[in-house]
Amino acid sequence: MNIQKINDAFSICKVTDYSQVDFTDDYCFIGKTDEEYSLVCKTDSVPNNVICCDNGWKAFRIKGELDFSLVGVLSRISVLMADNCISIFAVSTYNTDYFFIRQKDYSKAIHLLSVNGYEIV
DSSP states (O other): EEEEEEEEEEEEESOOOOOTTTTTOOOEEEOSSSSSSEEEGGGGOOOOTTTEEEEEHHHHHHHOOOOOTSSSSHHHHHHHHHHHOEEEEEEEEEEEEEEEEGGGGGHHHHHHHHTOOEEEO
């Protein structure tokens, strides 16, 4: 399985609303519930109306379109990282999955993925 590095710095935020989000940016992941407005975006695109923000994340994308019938793709990566004390933040889109690793663990995560059969592109 190919995993693509995304060479941008990311932030995970809680915002008051989405009025200041730049939806034209390459990457913008939102999640809204009855309790919060969440946003994952490039660090240089964090809006001014953040309630709290966690900077220092790097991103990976599972390359290609994943069929909904596939089972365990993200689970295998999650377990690999957890077994090595690396936390992840995952986001799924219609086409594929993205996962975010803290910048301090980025090189270690690349190594772990590589030695466990993932091709990093």
